[in-house]
Amino acid sequence: MSGRCTIGEDREFPCVVHLPDSETAEVTCDYLASDDDIGREVICYVDGIGLIAGSIRELTETGFVIGVEVNAGRQARIEARLTWLRSNVDGLSDRRAGARIVPKQRRTTVKWPDGRSLAAEIADLSMSGAGLVVAERPNVGAVVTVGKRYATVIRHKDDGIGVAFRLPFSVETFNEQVVL
Numbered sequence: 001m002s003g004r005c006t007i008g009e010d011r012e013f014p015c016v017v018h019l020p021d022s023e024t025a026e027v028t029c030d031y032l033a034s035d036d037d038i039g040r041e042v043i044c045y046v047d048g049i050g051l052i053a054g055s056i057r058e059l060t061e062t063g064f065v066i067g068v069e070v071n072a073g074r075q076a077r078i079e080a081r082l083t084w085l086r087s088n089v090d091g092l093s094d095r096r097a098g099a100r101i102v103p104k105q106r107r108t109t110v111k112w113p114d115g116r117s118l119a120a121e122i123a124d125l126s127m128s129g130a131g132l133v134v135a136e137r138p139n140v141g142a143v144v145t146v147g148k149r150y151a152t153v154i155r156h157k158d159d160g161i162g163v164a165f166r167l168p169f170s171v172e173t174f175n176e177q178v179v180l
Contacts (some may be wrong), residue, residue, distance in 0.1 A: 001016070001017050001019070001046050001047050001048055001049060001141035002014070002015070002016055002046075002047050002084075002143045002152070002173040003015055003016075003017055003044055003045050003046040003047050003049075003173060004045055004099060004121075005017075005027060005029055005031075005042055005043065005044040005045075006042070006043045006044075007031055007033075007037070007040060007041075007042050008040060008041065010159070011031065013029040013030050013031045013087075014030070015027050015028060015029035015030065015044065015063075016028045016029070016113040016140065016141075016142055016143055017044055017046045017049075017052070017141075018139045018142075019046070019049065019052075019078070019082055021051060021079070021082070022068060022075050022076075022078040022079040022082060023067065023068050023075070024057075024066070024067065024068060024136070025044060025046075025052055025054065025065070025066045025068055026063070026064075026065050027062055027063045027065070027066060028062045028063040028113050028114060029046065030101055031063075033051060033059050033063065033064040034059070034122070034132045035058060035059070035108055037056050037059075037064065038056055038058070039055050039081045040052055040055070040056050040060075040144070041054075041055050042064075042066050043054060044066070044103075045130065045165050048081070048141075049078060049081055049082075050078075050081075052066075052068055052070065052078065053068070053069055053070060054066035054067050054068045054069045055067060055069065057102070060121070061114075062113070062114040067175065073083075077134060083103065086097050093169060100124040101124070101125050101126075101174075101175070101176055102122070102123075102124055102125070103122055103176050103177070103179070103180075104126055104176050104177060105177050105178075105179045105180075106121050106122045107119065107120075107121060107122075108120050108121075108122055108132070108146055108147045108180040109146075109147065110132065110134055110138070110144050110145070110146055110161075111144060111145040112138050112142070112144060113138070113142050113143060113144065118134055118136060119134075119135075120132045120133060120134045120137065120160070121133040122180065123159075125178070127168045127169040127170075127171075127174050128164060128165055128168040128169075129151070129154070129162060129163055129164040129165055130146060130151070130162070130163055130165075130180070131157065131160065131161075132146065132162075132163065133159050133160040134160045134161060137153075137160065137161050138153050138157050138161065140155065140156060141153060145165065146163055146180050147164075147179065147180030148180065149165050149166070149167070150165070150167070151163035151164060151165050152164050152166070154158065163168050
């Protein structure tokens, strides 16, 4: 899920946060954490979740892991929200209301939050999202770039991912000739 984090007293960065549970947050951002940052306070505002506070526990290749330090009531609300998000994203039938097409140009790329670009094939496309066949799947909630369009990964499928575009296509530009 996208958001922003404040590290220390006044350094704010856009970030992508993966919450495997209500006690741990894996953060990817432009801040290059070092061993000196272990224990440093981090406050993240995560879209769809809200405020999460904690301190850096470990470093990763793309950022760091924080141990979430909130009171029991807040932790229960975070867990309830995560449960709701999982049940309303994972395994859902396609909720795109608009018509789907298969564009003539089906090849595209997916740029991950860490900057990697992978080849993808468009399985279907609507004005608000797409089904993509990809070899590797970014986390649900990750903000990616599909071709030149910003999107959020909203589901995993057996052969790829489903994404929702940040800005949907307009009626005038949406047709089989569209190139992502």
